[in-house]
Amino acid sequence: MSGTSLDGIDAAFIATDGVSHVERGPFLTLPYEPEFRERLRAVLGGRGAVAEVEHALTVAHAEAVRALLTRSGLGPVDLIGFHGHTILHRPAEGRTWQIGDGAELARLTGIDVVADFRSADVAAGGEGAPFVPLYHRALAAGLARPLAILNIGGVANVTWVGAGDDAVIAFDTGPGNAPIDDWMRLKTGQIVDENGALAARGTIDEEAVARFLADTWFARVPPKSLDRDDFTRFSPVHLAPADGAATLTAMTAAAIAAASRHFPAPVERWLVTGGGRHNPTLMAQLGVRLGVPVAAVEAVGWDGDALEAQAFAYLAARAVEGLPLSLPTTTGVRVPTCGGRLHPAR
Numbered sequence: 013m014s015g016t017s018l019d020g021i022d023a024a025f026i027a028t029d030g031v032s033h034v035e036r037g038p039f040l041t042l043p044y045e046p047e048f049r050e051r052l053r054a055v056l057g058g059r060g061a062v063a064e065v066e067h068a069l070t071v072a073h074a075e076a077v078r079a080l081l082t083r084s085g086l087g088p089v090d091l092i093g094f095h096g097h098t099i100l101h102r103p104a105e106g107r108t109w110q111i112g113d114g115a116e117l118a119r120l121t122g123i124d125v126v127a128d129f130r131s132a133d134v135a136a137g138g139e140g141a142p143f144v145p146l147y148h149r150a151l152a153a154g155l156a157r158p159l160a161i162l163n164i165g166g167v168a169n170v171t172w173v174g175a176g177d178d179a180v181i182a183f184d185t186g187p188g189n190a191p192i193d194d195w196m197r198l199k200t201g202q203i204v205d206e207n208g209a210l211a212a213r214g215t216i217d218e219e220a221v222a223r224f225l226a227d228t229w230f231a232r233v234p235p236k237s238l239d240r241d242d243f244t245r246f247s248p249v250h251l252a253p254a255d256g257a258a259t260l261t262a263m264t265a266a267a268i269a270a271a272s273r274h275f276p277a278p279v280e281r282w283l284v285t286g287g288g289r290h291n292p293t294l295m296a297q298l299g300v301r302l303g304v305p306v307a308a309v310e311a312v313g314w315d316g317d318a319l320e321a322q323a324f325a326y327l328a329a330r331a332v333e334g335l336p337l338s339l340p341t342t343t344g345v346r347v348p349t350c351g352g353r354l355h356p357a358r
Contacts, residue, residue: 013095013321014069014112016166016240017189017287018052019203020044023076024321025086030329034150038084039318042076049203056240058100058109066111069097073112074120092117093328093352094127101140101239108140114355126328126352133338138345141237142169145182145342146330147323149173151314160272160279161309162298163320164288166190166240168268171342172275181276182342183234186267189288190240191247191260199253205261208293214258220248224263230270235344264288265297272302285309285316328352 014021021044025037044052048068054060077092096112114127130140148161148171157179161171168188172181189204196202196210205211224246229236246263248256272278282302288294289308298306309316327337331352339348 013324014052014073014097015287015320016098017193018044018049018166019287021073021076022318022321023073023080024318024325025080025084025089026322026325028326028329030326030333030335032150032153034322034326036315036318036322038080038086039315039321040076040080040083041317042072042079044072048072052097055111056099062099062111066113067116069111070113070116071120073117077117077121077123089123091325091328091332092121092123092125093129093324093326094125095129095324096127098240101237103134103139103141103237106134108134114353118355118357122357124357125355126331127355128353129324129327129331129337129351132351133343133345133349136345136347136349138338138343138349139183139235139237140343142171142182142184142342143327143338144169144320144323145171145180146337146339147319147326148182149180150326155312156281158275158277158279160275160282162268162282162284162286164188164264164284164286164294165320166193167238168264168286168288169237170268170271172279174276179276180339180341181234181274183236183271183274184238185271186230186238187243187260187264188286189264189291191243192257192264194244195247195253195256195260199256205257205291205293208261208291210254211257211261211291211293214252214254214256216262217248217251217255217259218262220246220251220259221262221266225266225270230267234274235340235342237343258293261291261294262297265294265301268298269301280304282306283309283312283314285314285319289316
């Protein structure tokens with residue numbers, strides 16, 4: 013898959029029955045060249061030369077598949093789960109748009125492909141996101157629960173996993189890395205705040221954070237989801253670069269802390285996946301604002317860089333078996349809903 017952080021393509025191998033059995037295998041990331049990253053950024057919202065970028069994105073995913081198979085020495089692969097890249101997410105308008113041509117990827121790789129995971133959920137009244145919770149539930153089967161699993165990508169989302177097999181809820185908490193990345197690009201020309209270094213030197217504008225948290229979206233009962241750019245109006249344009257980075261980092265952490273009001277029962281532990289866990293300043297903010305232990309998912313033996321790509325492989329296996337990919341408690345869809353579209357290689 014290609015995530016909202018626009019950093020590259022993640023490819024992961026798993027062996028699974030799409031239910032409880034998961035064996036995690038090799039993983040790699042192919043970073044985007046700066047020129048392609050800007051081309052991809054230019055089509056966000058459905059603007060510009062979408063078809064051209066979609067073709068290039070699909071070819072790049074085929075290269076990622078070949079690289080994973082070559083470097084790992086894996087044998088034949090049965091199925092590819094191809095998420096593509098989200099360029100528009102407006103579930104209230106019945107719209108979600110992930111670019112990536114599943115039929116072309118099947119042709120290029122010679123492997124059956126499942127793509128278009130989210131459309132069926134949105135068409136059935138769901139939010140179309142988040143879509144990783146059922147994989148989170150499978151991974152958490154042996155852990156103490158209730159447990160919160162937090163994914164900080166461009167947007168942040170959380171999965172609350174309770175004691176029962178069916179006790180799972182999920183929703184987007186608010187912005188994740190995207191506002192921080194956009195700030196860095198605007199103010200410094202860098203694509204990320206490496207190790208949270210700029211934010212660590214800044215002072216948080218707590219009044220700006222309070223205005224941000226006063227938005228009615230945070231009080232809205234989940235399930236709920238966001239587009240990457242939904243909170244751009246809160247960009248602290250009045251601040252110096254370091255103070256702005258500190259304030260945006262605090263906003264992400266504060267939104268995550270506010271999400272816990274929607275849990276059916278408190279959790280004693282948060283496990284963090286996604287690129288945000290590499291930001292020590294953000295992780296420290298989470299520890300302060302959540303008031304309970306916060307750790308990267310590596311603490312329980314998972315690979316946070318691979319997890320989301322693994323999840324769409326897992327969902328592809330569920331799709332071909334006709335199993336639900338989303339639930340009323342994860343996306344707000346009316347009934348458990350399958351999805352994905354199978355593209356046979358031949």
